[in-house]
Amino acid sequence: MWGFYFNELMNSLPFFLKGLWMTVAVSGLSLIAATIIGFVLGIMRAGQNKILRYGIGAWVDVTRGTPFLVQVFIIFFILPGVGIELEAFPAAVIALSNMGACFICEIVAGGILAVPQGQREAATASGLSAYQQMRSIVMPQAMPSIIPPLVGQYVLIIKDSSVVSAIGVVDVTRVGWLTVQRIPEGLMVFGLVGLLYFSICYPLILLSNYLERRMSVEKTRL
């Protein structure tokens, strides 16, 4: 029986690859958006404006303090109640981007605040504008402590994207659910699902480890 199901599963492989493509599309779009928004929020969160700082802090806390599945449901099922109708795909991308942006915001703000205050004072004293300071003095020193956890965050975004299968996005997790109804070998089916996630996450984990080592060398100079 096991051999038969295995053959069946291999026949469904194109379906799984389509699901994998959907996973890559949802998480890929989300991590690009999360990076851009996360950096903007992180820079403001580490800035002087108190309203922005606490406003963003509160939003980050709300996002980090609620389950991601609940956030997905709110965006997909509850927003239409106030007139904002979304397809499953954009709803998934918005939810994932928001969550990723909040975590990246904290990583970026932490990296910026770790740069000694004296660096900004020296730059201020020589007449550099706030933008010039951020670009030439602060960010280059913050990046070594931002990049390794940032790549780690990408791995989390890819894995958490499995949650969006709950609102009907046919990602690789959803394909697993659909297949297991036909091929009742749960271990085999979800073993394949897990393997597919692992195949895209593992290179990123290796990259993160490598960057961690390289950046710690970089930081000895700072």
Added chain:
Amino acid sequence: MIAFKNVNKWFDKLHVLNDINLEVAKGEVVVVCGPSGSGKSTLIRCINRLEPIQEGSLIVDNMSVHDKKMNMTTIRAEIGFIFQSFNLYPHMTALENVTIAPMKVRKMSKPEAEELGRKTLTRVGLGDRVDNYPAQLSGGQQQRVAIARGLCMQPKIMLFDEPTSALDPEMINEVLDVMRVLAKDGMTMIVVTHEMGFAREVAHRVVFMDDGQIIEVAPPDDFFNNPQTERGKLFLSSILKH
């Protein structure tokens, strides 16, 4: 060149600058001394608005520093500031450290800025260290790069906030030597320091501060030999005893 008029400043309830009146002329070298926490550093940090003041006026080179409408870049470009902890940019070489502000603020071209940078680093005795990163330099060398960084903006005023306090004793003189030459060349300087030998030799006037107030202002010989106030006497005896 610099004029404090009835300047007051508070950190919350702490009155850090108490009715400061002081004028510094062009080409003058003023040494500020006093016990720690007396407001010396705060005094010079107000001059380029690293710190705000709450009352009074502060005029630098005919510009009102604490006027909200004032373009601070213009004023800061005229004032070199040297920190106790150097604050060199660790991700840049010595040459990059001294050329970034001339390029970004003075809009100098890169070759022009680099020529100026090399010349200035040579002037502080570091012509052979242009491509070194701060971490590859000794404390004294780092502080000299910091001075060169200030000089590359071709400032009218140089402010020094305890420039030798973070240095090992054998490196203090190499920094003071650079400052002596600057003073002889006619730079307007305000120096917060505990180096009383330097003050005696180079300063035109000594300002003694305690508790946020200016207690005495006098030529160095008068102040060191014959302080007019009790607090001045107490301070001098405490630093000259050890």
